[in-house]
Amino acid sequence: MADIVFIWYPKCSTSKKAKKWLDDHGIAYTERDIVINNPTAVELKAWHAKSGLPLRRFFNTSGMLYREQNIREKLDAGMPDDEAYGLLATNGMLVKRPIVVGDDFVLTGFREADWERALL
Secondary structure, three states, rough: OOEEEEOOOOOOOOHHHHHHHHHHHHOEEEEOOOOOOOOHHHHHHHHHHHHHHHHHHEOOOOOHHHHHHHHHHHHHHOOOOHHHHHHHHHHHHHHHEEEEOOOEEEEOOOOOOHHHHHOO
């Protein structure tokens, strides 16, 4: 298996569950704390392109910052992608987590079936 980067927030229960899943399945990865080492706009743009997912899937929609900054309304109003990457790059708490980045895939959030397809 290729090099996997696991981007997570150690205090997040979903991130902890995802980390345990990787460990339980013997999947090697490089760990990255999303708050200490937030993704850059360039990384986010590349991951978005590789993921095939809508850009909204990279936002932590249940987070306090997302609600406080009325980001849903901004996205609904047609925020350009480059502006969205820039916004996400300002604070790791805005970014959906965990994220798994592989050579030819990117997963956001922890949905076990998706992870099995991509990683096993």
